[in-house]
Amino acid sequence: MTVPLGAIPLADHAAMYAALADAGFTDVWSAEVNGADAFTPLALAAAWQPRLRLGTAVTPVFTRGPGLLAMSAAALADVAPGRFALGIGASSPVVVSDWNAVEFTEPLRRTRDVLAFLRAALRGETVDGAFDTFAVRRFTLERPPLVPPPLLLAALRPGMLRLAAAEADGVILNWLAATDVPRAVAELGERRPQFEVLSRIFVCPTEDVDHARALGRRMITSYLTVPAYAAFHRWLGREEALAGMWRAWAAGDRCGALAAVPDEVVDALVLHGSPERCRAQVRRYTEAGVDVPVLALLPTPEVPAGDPAALATLVARLGVDAAEAA
CATH class of the missing domain: 3.20.20.30 (Luciferase-like domain)
Structure with missing residues (x-):
């Protein structure tokens, strides 16, 4: 832990x-x-x-x-x-x-x-x-x-x-x-x-899916926009899945970046x-x-x-x- x-x-x-x-x-x-x-x-x-x-x-x-x-x-x-x-x-x-x-x-x-x-x-x-x-x-x-x-x-x-x-x-x-x-x-x-x-x-141990995904999106946009983590996820093959988030973040559109993170990416990276x-x-x-x-x-x-x-x-x-x- x-x-x-x-x-x-x-x-x-x-x-x-x-x-x-x-x-x-x-x-x-x-x-x-x-x-x-x-x-x-x-x-x-x-x-x-x-x-x-x-x-x-x-x-x-x-x-x-x-x-x-x-x-x-x-x-x-x-x-x-x-x-x-x-x-x-x-x-x-x-x-x-x-x-x-x-x-x-x-x-x-x-x-x-x-x-x-x-x-x-x-x-x-x-x-x-x-x-x-x-x-x-x-x-x-x-x-x-x-x-x-x-x-x-x-x-x-x-x-x-x-x-x-x-x-x-x-x-x-x-x-x-x-x-x-x-x-x-x-x-x-x-x-x-x-x-x-x-x-x-x-790990977000709750059956409130909306809570878990909202929290997961905030964390993902905070971390995976850092250059080292962005490059890591490109290497892992998430270029297409996260491209929208990276574009919105680079444009200063924080709300757009949150909305662009697919559910399947959140569910894979933040267990709930x-x-x-x-x-x-x-x-x-x-x-x-x-x-x-x-x-x-x-x-x-x-x-x-x-x-x-x-x-x-x-x-x-x-x-x-x-x-x-x-």
Whole structure:
């Protein structure tokens, strides 16, 4: 599950982490856009719920310096040895440049360089030298983790997917349908032992189809108009289906862009229906090649914002019992 959950304050998440573990969820994965940072929700989970595996999906490679990113990862790996995975990614010009005042250039090379730096630094090595996109002078972690975390890479198109296959311990997919998974996985080639394929999956567990599709359209027009995601969906074969949305968006017609997103695209990218139906749809991702499906829970009319009891009940219906988890 993606955390934090809903509008519930982080200080009140102890019960939510327990509800997730009780429902059969194995992992919690944080994101980093403009809400909570990636590490604080996981640090709380490490303290409150030792049954859960922890991961970032993802931390941008531009918004922290290499040394600070290594320190943050090492601290969490120290708190939860063997239970933490560090997922990194290029992010986007909006997050990196507009919101964090950092130049967004050469994202593939920057990601490759940060990955190489982290691999060495988290093993406790002294890193001293120039990479293609930055230089580091004699950095050594004061507290290298006893168990270095696996490094996962967010990837969309072939270049980044192949980088993940060659140099990372896993790949994180995002904003794709279950039917898109085989194409992405094919770019990875033959995978090494222990290499993991994660996918964030947007889930709106409601039978109010109008609500789910309206929310899905807003999210799709926000994300899939970003150049990297637009190129990704062209590569996946959605040029014709999304051309109207892209034209309207480029013309400044936001309402027209929303109206131009076909129902079938919304239904493929944002799962909805009863919690049990959503679970069945998530299984299609695992059948297609995803090892770790990471749900991103969207608001529904049935669950009031910030209501921990209602959210815990929904989580229980989305989860699996112990027999199924085994």
